[in-house]
Amino acid sequence: MSAHWHQRREAGGRFAIWLIRAAGLHAGRAFARAWLYPITLYFFFRRTRERRDSREFLDTALGRPAHAWDILRHIHSYAATILDRIYLLHDTTLDRFDVRVHGLEQIENEIAHGRGVLLLGAHFGSFEALRALSLRRPEVKLRVVMDLKQTRALNELLHALNPEVANNVIDAGVDPGALALSLHEAAQQGALIGLLADRARAGEATATVDFFGRAAQFPVAAYQIASMLDLPIVLGFGIYQGGNRYDLHFETLAASVKIARSERSGELQEWAQRFAARLEHYTRQSPYNWFNFYDFWHRPAQRAQPRSEPVAAAAD
């Protein structure tokens, strides 16, 4: 099912990205934003699947049946943050935005230790808005983990807009050894390692947690990485509030994560649950920032420790 949303998202993405880049940079944000209304209507009428997924999510998050207006607002909010990606990545100051930062002292506190920070986000609001933090603290590298094979269109845009940010991306699509070494080195450089912790890639281990009162699968890799590399975990959400306003929220989830390998799956589940609970908290406050336009609750579980038997089988 995860291959499914990848295909859907990127198909529409390439055209939209070309359009917003052409219109966005050359004609300005106000002009480009006028196009968000027809684009929103187009997606509302043509993308029935996403419309249904949006409605199901909003029913849950709003606690009442979602109206067409709610869904339009949801799609518009998504399109607006995609457009703003251009400016957030391209601009050298963020003067055109009204960015309010909450919990700055929490992340600065963890950065000050100098051992690197695992910055966990989600497909919720705008992760790019967190770049405001990098502009304040240019000496701290932000290295975002992305699967470049799955997000080729986005990556092309990134290279065109901001080669430095693009070059600091840690590609999750490479072979396991190379990815492991990149993470290790990023931690040694004291970097902020950005990771979206709400979607598992195909084959990635997940844990079942409660999210909005229903069972959902959340990936667990982030907590294993934090434990192994001794990284604090800070949550970072860039919530779009309409107009030009973004509220950044930073919150320390764990100053230190110690997970014994032997009791791994239970503890991993607990950490995933903590993350999901905080994500739910912010999502309830800003439901139109939820950008997982697919059936989030019905993904198949991936076992947290898939190794034992397959290894034995391969060695036979």
Next chain:
Amino acid sequence: MSDQQTPAEHELASLIVSSLNLEHISAEQFAPEQPLFGAETGLDSIDALELALAVSKRYGFQLRSDNADNKRIFSSLRALAEHIQTHRAN
């Protein structure tokens, strides 16, 4: 190329088993030329990270992400053991 582990390969296989806490396989059962990671073994990048940390601790040198040969180095027990023997500090 034989299917027998050399002493260096056996030492590395033991390190893999202990650092990854593998319960259903012993060091002797690692075929030297089998792929180390991927669908066949069930070992993923998280295991690779654990292994990289264990290697740097045990052998006193750090594997580098910018090494163009990484794909080959991590391809099998044999390749990794060879790489370690050339670069180990202790």
